[in-house]
């Protein structure tokens with residue numbers, strides 16, 4: 213009897229715990245055929261600050277991160293609002309006044325201009341780590357290559373014929389993909405060969421992309437750290453409550469004869 217009550221009480225708890233552990237990991241990812249590199253985001257403030265800086269300098273001219281406010285970002289990655297307005301906010305409103313720290317992370321590019329220049333409007337990147345997955349993003353940012361046949365001179369092995377130029381070409385330099393034949397008429401990507409050098413070494417470029425994709429990962433779920441620590445507290449409370457409930461049950465049943 214005792215055993216049965218215990219297992220009835222713990223079953224929903226165990227099920228809830230399993231769901232909490234499994235659900236966040238089941239994201240959807242989309243690949244373009246090329247193999248994706250595995251990526252584990254870095255969660256330190258320093259890495260996220262560097263990623264945020266790269267995003268503001270190299271991405272936000274075209275992309276927005278419109279569900280996020282600068283002030284929230286400042287708090288989350290541990291920088292002051294003053295530093296945020298000095299070093300990360302380069303946009304203005306229609307009257308030319310500097311964007312305020314409480315604003316959403318938009319940009320000044322109009323949809324009409326973007327369509328003319330790129331054929332498509334660069335998407336809002338706030339949730340891209342959720343839709344594409346971090347492995348895809350990391351591999352994508354390392355898979356631009358020189359292709360003179362494309363209007364903007366660049367192509368991408370993960371996103372063939374992409375409408376985005378290689379905006380980090382100054383840093384990475386230019387590369388060309390190297391393929392081999394698998395014997396069945398398919399070409400398989402071996403890697404990339406450096407054609408011209410950039411200002412960063414390949415290792416430095418990797419670490420820039422690590423910080424940038426970690427930042428995009430944070431943007432996709434800014435509440436994650438707080439949610440996880442609350443989740444642990446809730447589970448602790450529930451376990452404590454279970455013990456109390458067992459003692460309470462014992463107390464209620466102690467004068468009733470068992471048969």
Ligand code: HEC
Nearest residue numbers: 270271273274330332333334335340344374375376377379
């Ligand atoms: C010069 C404008 C421009 C800049 C700067 C730029 N992008 Fe893009 N980006 C685009 C365009 C245009 C597309 C849409 C491409 C398409 O759909 O063919 C795009 C698409 C993307 C996508 C794919 C989104 C999806 O799910 O399809 C990602 C990811 C991305 N950009 C990341 C970045 C990052 C990170 C940076 C900064 C390092 C950056 N972009 C800078 C123009 C830009």
